[in-house]
Structures are given as structure tokens and as C-alpha cells.
Amino acid sequence: MSSIALCIPAFNAAWCLPRLLESANNQSIPFNEILVYDDCSTDNTREVAVKYGAKVITGRVNKGCAFGKNQLAAVAQSDWLHFHDADDELLPNFTQVAHKWINSESAPDIILLNYNYIDFNSNEPIGSANFNRNDLLDDTSKFVIVNKIVNFAICKKLSFLSIGGFNQNTEVLYNEDRAFYTRALLHQLRFDYEPIITCINYRYAQSMSASNMLKCAQAYYHVSVELANALGHRYPTEIAECFWKNAQLSAQYKDWTLTRKNIIGARKLQSKAPASGNKFFNLICTFFPMFAHQLREFNIRLLKPQLRSEQ
Known part of the structure; x- marks a missing residue:
């Protein structure tokens, strides 16, 4: 059976990590690894991560999410990677749905995931990704160009590493997801899409x-x-x-x-x-x-x- 690592870049995330790590630990099929990259936090991010059973990789210089994700990928021993922001959440069905894909002989390099978009303060739903899978398969290039694709995906580790992971160029750091999917597209990685909702993406006013x-x-x-x-x-x-x-x-x-x-x-x-x-x-x-x-x-x-x- 293929293995999967949950990879969490974190900076001053002690306030939100418990929610994510609890949702990770409550999966019906356990993650093979739960990894947290502590990007020079000034709070007790590391201690919180350890308390919930995560393995912590500590950065020496704050270099942002793209660098942290690449460091997590380099350390991970699993066949597949799922990068997840510390302030979002997993639904209980995540690993069950993931294993349907990663144990398939015809699995693509990247599986895009559906998610609920929820306002953090009101807990009101805003929407869902609800991508059109046929559009993705019919013309992957056009799909990547015209759609806003965020970080909810499962990546085959060897494929991820073969293209150099996330682009660490400072010019694209604030559009790292689009930069990554563009890189994957130009390197001809194969994409697919899982329509079952497995993640929660929270909207925070202060991040905008x-x-x-x-x-x-x-x-x-x-x-x-x-x-x-x-x-x-x-x-x-x-x-x-x-x-x-x-x-x-x-x-x-x-x-x-x-x-x-x-x-x-x-x-x-x-x-x-x-x-x-x-x-x-x-x-x-x-x-x-x-x-x-x-x-x-x-x-x-x-x-x-x-x-x-x-x-």
C-alpha cells in the first residue's frame, strides 16, 4: 500500500495547529507521516506540533512557505505528499479518499482536491472549488491558466522532486501555488481531480x-x-x-x-x-x-x- 505524508509549513501557528493536527490524527486511515516545518516561529509552534505527535523540522532563517514545503518534501519518506496550510483543516474522509488514488496503478502525478471555503469569523460557507474534471482532462494547460488552483492537492513525491518542487524565486513567492502548478504543467506532469470535498479552506480578513x-x-x-x-x-x-x-x-x-x-x-x-x-x-x-x-x-x-x- 502506498504511503502519504502530511506536510505543514508553519510560522507562529500555535493558535491554529491544534485544530489541523487533531483533524489529521482523527483520520480513519492514519497518515504515514505528519511533518511540520517551523519557519523560525517566535511562539510555541514547535511544542504544539510535538504535543500532537508531529515530527518537526526547524528552519534557521525565515524563508517563506515555498522553501519550507521543499524542505518537508526532502525529509518525507512517503510516496505521496499533501501540503496543508497550518490555519486550514482536514475533513475526516481525507486519507480514505486519498488512498483511492495513491494505490491506483494509473495514478497521475498531481490530484487536485475539492474543498469548502468558509469564513473563519462567521463560520458561514462561501463556496467550494467544484472544478470541472472534464475540462481538466480535455485541456490541462487551459485549465491551469484560467482557474484559481490553491494548495489542496496530493503530489507524487518523485514527480514533485523531479521538477524542483515549489519555485523559490522571490518574484513569485506570493503566488506560489500558481507558480507551482505552472511549473508542473510546463514539465508535463499529469493532473486529475477528486470532486469529493476533503478539506476546509478558511478565509481570514487579516490575511487580505x-x-x-x-x-x-x-x-x-x-x-x-x-x-x-x-x-x-x-x-x-x-x-x-x-x-x-x-x-x-x-x-x-x-x-x-x-x-x-x-x-x-x-x-x-x-x-x-x-x-x-x-x-x-x-x-x-x-x-x-x-x-x-x-x-x-x-x-x-x-x-x-x-x-x-x-x-
């Missing part, structure tokens, strides 16, 4: 600060450039939409340099304006793209200031 969102936009741009360079000839429209979407986000945070870079990225793919959205904005964007984004932001801040009140 303007500072972090702008860093995410900057990282998203660099991953989009990588996609454009590799696949722009096959998926110009889809990748251009990534640039247009990110241009609007960059404008929202008034990073006009990044806005311009995204516009240039889309224009290089022969896209003069977004394929969807406000027709008036798109018309102006066709001729004056920077002005269109500046005008849009000006109008939002003037007419709907509540949409920008936290920035």
Missing part, C-alpha cells in the same frame, strides 16, 4: 491586507509572463485575460507601474481590451488602456468609495 494583495498581484504578473513565454502562442486569449484581470487589481492598489506592465503583457498577446466586462471601459481601453484604468479607479473612488475604504 492591501500590502499582501499588492504583493500577490506582483507575483501573479511574473507567473503570467512565464505562461506567456511558454504558451502564449497556444493560449493568447486566456493568458491575456490574466494580464487584464491583474491590471485592474494593480490599479485598485494604485500601482500604476504594475498596471502598465500587465497592459503591455496583454498587448503583446494581441489583446487590445478585456474580453468581458464593462463595454464602455473596454472601448476606452482599446485606444487608451492606461487612461481607462485610471478613469475607472477615479470613478469608483468618487462614486463608490466604500469599495476602496480599506485601502
